Amino acid sequence: xxxxxxxxxxxxxxxxxxxxxxxxxxxxxxxxxxxxxxxxxxxxxxxxxxxxxxxxxxxxxxxxxxxxxxxxxxxxxxxxxxxxxxxxxxxxxxxxxxxxxxxxxxxxxxxxxxxxxxxxxxxxxxxxxxxxxxxxxxxxxxxxxxxxxxxxxxxxxxxxxxxxxxxxxxxxxxxxxxxxxxxxxxxxxxxxxxxxxxxxxxxxxxxxxxxxxxxxxxxxxxxxxxxxxxxxxxxxxxxxxxxxxxxxxxxxxxxxxxxxxxxxxxxxxxxxxxxxxxxxxxxxxxxxxxxxxxxxxxxxxxxxxxxxxxxxxxxxxxxxxxxxxxxxxxxxxxxxxxxxxxxxxxxxxxxxxxxxxxxxxxxxxxxxxxxxxxxxxxxxxxxxxxxxxxxxxxxxxxxxxxxxxxxxxxxxxxxxxxxxxxxxxxxxxxxxxxxxxxx
Numbered sequence: 274x275x276x277x278x279x280x281x282x283x284x285x286x287x288x289x290x291x292x293x294x295x296x297x298x299x300x301x302x303x304x305x306x307x308x309x310x311x312x313x314x315x316x317x318x319x320x321x322x323x324x325x326x327x328x329x330x331x332x333x334x335x336x337x338x339x340x341x342x343x344x345x346x347x348x349x350x351x352x353x354x355x356x357x358x359x360x361x362x363x364x365x366x367x368x369x370x371x372x373x374x375x376x377x378x379x380x381x382x383x384x385x386x387x388x389x390x391x392x393x394x395x396x397x398x399x400x401x402x403x404x405x406x407x408x409x410x411x412x413x414x415x416x417x418x419x420x421x422x423x424x425x426x427x428x429x430x431x432x433x434x435x436x437x438x439x440x441x442x443x444x445x446x447x448x449x450x451x452x453x454x455x456x457x458x459x460x461x462x463x464x465x466x467x468x469x470x471x472x473x474x475x476x477x478x479x480x481x482x483x484x485x486x487x488x489x490x491x492x493x494x495x496x497x498x499x500x501x502x503x504x505x506x507x508x509x510x511x512x513x514x515x516x517x518x519x520x521x522x523x524x525x526x527x528x529x530x531x532x533x534x535x536x537x538x539x540x541x542x543x544x545x546x547x548x549x550x551x552x553x554x555x556x557x558x559x560x561x562x563x564x565x566x567x568x569x570x571x572x573x574x575x576x577x578x579x580x581x582x583x584x585x586x587x588x589x590x591x592x593x594x595x596x597x598x599x600x601x602x603x604x605x606x607x608x609x610x611x612x613x614x615x616x617x618x619x620x621x622x623x624x625x626x627x628x629x630x631x632x633x634x635x636x637x638x639x640x641x642x643x644x645x646x647x648x649x650x651x652x653x654x655x656x657x658x659x660x661x662x663x664x665x666x667x668x669x670x671x672x673x674x675x676x677x678x679x680x681x682x683x684x685x686x687x688x689x690x691x692x693x694x695x696x697x698x699x700x701x702x703x704x705x706x707x708x709x710x711x712x
């Protein structure tokens with residue numbers, strides 16, 4: 274058996290069986306290394322060597338968690354939540370319905386902006402979602418719906434719009450790697466190439482919102498009150514300081530391309546302003562790091578897992594084996610390439626890291642099968658994006674979980690990963706294949 278299939282398969286089975294994702298990743302990496310014949314020592318060496326790749330991200334999210342707790346103490350997000358809660362307390366069905374759609378629209382808009390307008394990725398989630406969780410629960414909104422909404426906003430913009438993270442993915446990674454693999458992309462409109470797959474994502478979002486999760490779901494309000502302050506004292510001064518801290522953090526992050534320094538700067542502003550008292554700093558910092566600890570450790574383990582997958586050398590073997598099934602059928606070829614992209618991306622957990630691996634192998638196959646440059650870009654881009662929404666180790670699924678599970682009522686696998694896999698990866702497969710045939 275191919276080592277990549279074995280490793281990803283074991284990791285997914287264990288995750289679906291409610292084994293913690295970190296343990297599933299470690300066991301999956303060990304199985305993959307042993308199946309590839311690397312031996313336990315070489316497998317552990319590759320795994321340990323890859324851990325450092327996730328350390329920066331883990332530290333970034335830990336500091337972001339501390340910054341989020343400081344913002345919560347200022348009352349900024351709670352001011353928004355209180356406004357929404359006041360509308361909910363009117364007990365007017367029409368008003369509650371409007372608040373529901375306003376909150377969904379807000380989270381969707383911020384998620385989209387986090388990719389293109391203000392590229393902060395998942396940094397907004399621990400700042401905005403926990404304070405709104407009480408309101409969402411009062412409205413009995415299914416958190417799986419919110420997970421799907423945010424994941425759509427975290428992925429679709431960068432695979433379609435060449436701005437912000439979209440510019441990095443579409444121009445600097447996708448087009449650059451297709452070109453370096455021997456295809457002239459000078460006349461390719463990358464937005465046109467990825468338009469149909471993006472429509473597939475939109476289709477999945479509409480199904481999630483209006484069909485799958487439109488019914489109400491009851492959560493325990495007391496559990497939220499135990500971990501998230503429902504009543505927070507705030508005034509115009511604390512709100513202005515919070516806005517200044519957020520603006521400073523984001524400006525520094527964009528300037529230095531460092532979430533760590535940005536979050537640290539924002540936290541320092543709260544400390545100097547007196548909103549966070551000096552003697553409370555240590556406890557507050559620890560509380561925030563605990564909030565984001567899971568996502569950090571999963572990202573670290575995922576980096577080790579990805580390094581083992583690369584060290585086995587069987588990603589290329591997997592693709593070459595699938596090439597034997599392709600023969601001269603464009604339809605079968607496109608489908609198999611997308612399926613392999615799904616498998617590899619779910620293992621690595623990042624479409625940005627997957628595209629360079631896939632492009633080197635898929636582009637020659639596309640040329641052999643007679644796909645033009647536009648269709649080739651579409652196939653490689655969709656193959657890379659596949660799995661990002663449905664991977665247990667992707668920050669596009671870990672981010673929503675970190676905000677929705679602060680009270681322990683939202684399971685990462687069954688309430689985020691499975692819903693996003695069904696509503697986004699399956700449509701991406703179908704629409705991506707159709708685009709390859711039509712372009």
